Amino acid sequence: MRPTGAVPILTLGDVVLVSIQVELHDELVLRLQQDLAQQVADTGARGVVIDVSAIDIVDSFLAKVLHDISATAAMLASTAIVVGIRPAVAITLVELGLPLRGVRTAPSVNAAFAMLGVRAASERPHVPPGSPVSPDGRLPSGDRGREDDPRAHDHLPREPRVREMW
């Protein structure tokens, strides 16, 4: 764990996990973005899980940063997943014209870990849409590696076009 202002970054196996628990000002957001990229590069993590369930507003600035983190992670051969966007925040982002196209999302940290092919330690597996699943409904055993099952990308953005931005 290394401190980045008030936002601690954890490394669990080959996943980098960050849970944002404080009201972020812009400088803190930018530092987090830099530190995450550094951490992914240093550890070769296969996934970055960003838990925003404590965040009660996401404006276009933070949305852009989440988007950039995803793009940066992809360039570093990693997958970023944003977890726990609240309903009111989701509605506002959509109204704002920012459906975070290209950013992967999951309802919980466990679900995000399952999407990355990592079994979270504590709970029974939550199988999110599109995660690699064998026909009997169990998570496949063994390491999925980075070459994910193509089905895992199935639920990537499917935004319809309502406005031009979308």
Next chain:
Amino acid sequence: MAMTFDQNANDDVADFLLEHEERITEDWLRVGFFAQHGSQDVEQARADCRAVLAAIADAARSGRAHDPAAPGFLQVRALLGDLVAMRTRHGESPSQTALELSRLKQPVLDLWTRHRGNEANHVAHTVLLSTALDTLRLAVVETALSAGADIIAYQQQQLMELSTPVIKLWDNVLAVPLIGTLDSARSQVAMESLLQAIVDHQAAVAILDITGVPTIDTMVAQHLLKTAMAARLMGAECVISGIRPQIAQTMVQLGIELGEVNTRGTLADALAYALRRIGLSVNRAETA
């Protein structure tokens, strides 16, 4: 011109009402408003009459017999509020209530004429009494009207909630069957309750079924699309099922595209899809 009465007249009328409280109560229980006590027992109605008389007397004594905001009449509102609200719920209109209340006036004026009819300032007192009883009527009708407005607002809210149930179909699979015409407010409520349910149930797939929706306009279609996008942001997938052929045609003519939102013909198809999505398959049971 503000109605003013000299203090003697005010006191006279107030004293008269209190003095003949019992007689007036008995008269009131025979006619009009208090006669229709319905489920209420007579003793309660009698107590109400006495309290109302005391309150009118109080308003008269303070020189505000004409003022529905006088403390006395505010007491009346508080006292009769529940009674009036109950009658409104049972379908009594404010004008019926007003009619019932207007019948309270005559017995009081008759009583006054019998006892004090030959006094010099008889007319002024009669006018004052009449004014006080009219104000009573006004205050109660106002209460009835606001009770009606409260009921309408409450029913609207109830209808809104009733008409957008969120149903759990399976672990991590939710459905909202929408029925009837969707307006902006209703689709907003449906959207918000579905998204909240996604959090509560950790849903992976949410199905919006519009089989029961007769028509869809551009705005409602946009709401459906926004719901699908918001659900995606929360890590769930939204499937829209039950788009009837006529609706699909209308939507195309209106230039509405559902784009890449997942759609299925029927709720059953959507459920089958959702189960596959969470890694389950449905098989015929082996017969023994």
Next chain:
Amino acid sequence: MEARVVTIATELDIVRVRQAVRDVAVRGRFSLVEQTKLVTAASELARNALVHGGGGEVTVQVEPVGTGTRVRLVFVDHGPGIADLDQALTDGFTTGSGLGLGLGGARRLVDEFHIESAPGRGTTVTISSTSGGAVR
């Protein structure tokens, strides 16, 4: 009507503006979604005033309307102003580093939106929202 002024001079002030607006929205009994939309719009406009206007201030006004509450926010900066308002309100237009959704996006989140600007005369953006919008 009750009013309060928050200065916008640093990035930390954007957070302060959000907190001030959240505060009045909660007290004005805005629904959670209404609150989030208003606070997000305020955040966009505060950042706009800071980044493009070189700082400024926001006046937060609260007044009762019918059974609800109206919150009006007036953002004033004394920056270079905007020459082409239509262009500035277009999604995707930006002179800074963001997504260019600041003004246009904020407009979609509130009931009323009004902007006044001219080159050399700074920019004033007024927005307002009223609680109780979901059930009319």
